[in-house]
Amino acid sequence: MTTHSSSPSSNPTATATATNHRPFPPPQTLIPPDFAFDPDPSSSPPSPAPPPPEEENPTHLHLPPSTAPLMSSDYDFNSDLAGGSPESAPSFPPSPQAQALPPPPPPTAQGPAMSRVPSLLHLSFNQDFGCFAVGTDNGFRIYNCDPFREIFRRDFESGGGIAAVEMLFRCNILALVGSGSNALYPVNKVMIWDDHQSRCIGELSFRSEVKSVKLRRDRIVVILLQKIYVYNFADLKLLHQIETIANPKGLCMVSQSSGQMVLVCPGLQKGQVRVEHYASKRTKFIMAHGSRIAAFALSQDGRLLATASSKGTLVRVFNTLDGSLLQEVRRGADRAEIYSLAFSSTAQWLAVSSDKGTVHVFSLKADLGTLNNDRLQNTSENHGSPSSMISSLSFMKGVLPRYFSSEWSVAQFRLHEGLQYVVAFGHQKNTVLILGMDGSFYRCQFDPTTGGDMTQLEYYNFLKPDETL
Numbered sequence: 001m002t003t004h005s006s007s008p009s010s011n012p013t014a015t016a017t018a019t020n021h022r023p024f025p026p027p028q029t030l031i032p033p034d035f036a037f038d039p040d041p042s043s044s045p046p047s048p049a050p051p052p053p054e055e056e057n058p059t060h061l062h063l064p065p066s067t068a069p070l071m072s073s074d075y076d077f078n079s080d081l082a083g084g085s086p087e088s089a090p091s092f093p094p095s096p097q098a099q100a101l102p103p104p105p106p107p108t109a110q111g112p113a114m115s116r117v118p119s120l121l122h123l124s125f126n127q128d129f130g131c132f133a134v135g136t137d138n139g140f141r142i143y144n145c146d147p148f149r150e151i152f153r154r155d156f157e158s159g160g161g162i163a164a165v166e167m168l169f170r171c172n173i174l175a176l177v178g179s180g181s182n183a184l185y186p187v188n189k190v191m192i193w194d195d196h197q198s199r200c201i202g203e204l205s206f207r208s209e210v211k212s213v214k215l216r217r218d219r220i221v222v223i224l225l226q227k228i229y230v231y232n233f234a235d236l237k238l239l240h241q242i243e244t245i246a247n248p249k250g251l252c253m254v255s256q257s258s259g260q261m262v263l264v265c266p267g268l269q270k271g272q273v274r275v276e277h278y279a280s281k282r283t284k285f286i287m288a289h290g291s292r293i294a295a296f297a298l299s300q301d302g303r304l305l306a307t308a309s310s311k312g313t314l315v316r317v318f319n320t321l322d323g324s325l326l327q328e329v330r331r332g333a334d335r336a337e338i339y340s341l342a343f344s345s346t347a348q349w350l351a352v353s354s355d356k357g358t359v360h361v362f363s364l365k366a367d368l369g370t371l372n373n374d375r376l377q378n379t380s381e382n383h384g385s386p387s388s389m390i391s392s393l394s395f396m397k398g399v400l401p402r403y404f405s406s407e408w409s410v411a412q413f414r415l416h417e418g419l420q421y422v423v424a425f426g427h428q429k430n431t432v433l434i435l436g437m438d439g440s441f442y443r444c445q446f447d448p449t450t451g452g453d454m455t456q457l458e459y460y461n462f463l464k465p466d467e468t469l
Contacts, residue, residue: 211250
């Protein structure tokens with residue numbers, strides 16, 4: 001295990017500068033000002049190195065004057081934060097240099113759907129799977145999962161294609177990435193959108209296309225093709241930069257528990273995963289597969305990592321602390337493209353979607369209480385039950401091919417083959433949420449005792465509400 005400093009090197013290739021927005025009035029504060037933003041309650045954030053000369057700087061950051069972009073009243077979201085108490089989003093510091101960002105075309109007000117059905121460019125859940133964000137060719141939308149409803153939409157008059165939307169739990173701050181050269185926002189910029197003001201309040205600009213963005217309450221993580229930048233959310237200072245193998249999907253995950261940030265991204269070799277433990281300032285490299293990484297998921301506390309390769313037949317679960325393999329499960333025998341992996345909140349279950357059109361739910365055996373000691377729960381009491389799903393020929397392991405001793409999924413839900421789906425676990429017990437690039441939303445329930453086909457509880461088409469069954 002190697003160590004690293006979470007601060008950038010003394011001569012980094014990225015930095016940021018702040019700029020005021022004088023033409024715009026200050027936003028309204030909806031939460032009393034005595035709510036202070038604490039990026040990391042357990043420890044002080046590392047101090048970034050001095051910025052490099054301007055010619056080495058591939059990024060430029062534009063910020064508004066000191067603001068307090070807090071929870072928006074029209075979200076009615078107060079339960080997503082730990083302990084049920086609201087937290088503020090970060091406030092941005094003022095700068096003596098003023099240079100306004102051009103305002104976007106006015107978004108349409110929340111209301112009836114437009115007659116033209118937009119094209120979907122992006123789907124993603126927020127950090128607690130209570131909401132999901134949709135990027136379209138003319139704007140973006142936010143939906144609540146339980147109960148299912150559209151919370152708001154921002155449809156721009158022209159050129160409003162949004163290729164990536166990242167929510168920050170349920171607050172009014174989002175990160176947006178444009179969809180192309182003719183879009184309102186370019187592909188090489190991360191726009192920080194404040195929905196209190198229905199406009200962008202800042203931007204991060206890069207020399208190459210932004211593949212994805214991840215948010216925590218204390219960090220912004222920007223993923224490029226072969227580079228990842230980690231910024232402090234309170235002041236948007238560059239804290240860390242990571243080189244990766246070519247990462248066209250923008251694969252990256254960050255843990256969401258307060259105090260200890262874990263970041264997972266592709267390594268520098270095919271099939272390798274890099275794990276950054278920022279609290280202990282340690283880096284762990286895991287050779288997860290022999291072929292390229294297609295998808296991975298991180299448990300909320302960052303202690304479990306699930307990975308799938310381009311073959312798409314096996315999913316492996318690792319201990320992020322020491323890189324040990326805890327479990328291996330089988331999706332199927334044929335090659336498949338894995339689209340999505342998701343842990344349940346207790347890390348008892350793992351959901352997997354692929355281009356084969358079936359969502360699988362696997363039972364996990366890792367005992368989180370003894371994970372630090374690399375122990376697994378005793379599963380002998382579950383032998384032969386659906387929650388185990390180990391082949392009856394497993395006693396011949398080592399004689400027959402590994403296929404016959406594989407662990408199979410507990411429950412399945414069959415969808416349209418070839419369509420991309422994103423999965424997550426719902427807040428209701430034993431429920432799975434499924435989003436499709438055709439605008440479909442499914443809520444399904446599985447029986448952990450009998451297993452088998454899941455029961456469909458709800459279906460909506462959020463692009464075509466009139467066609468919802």
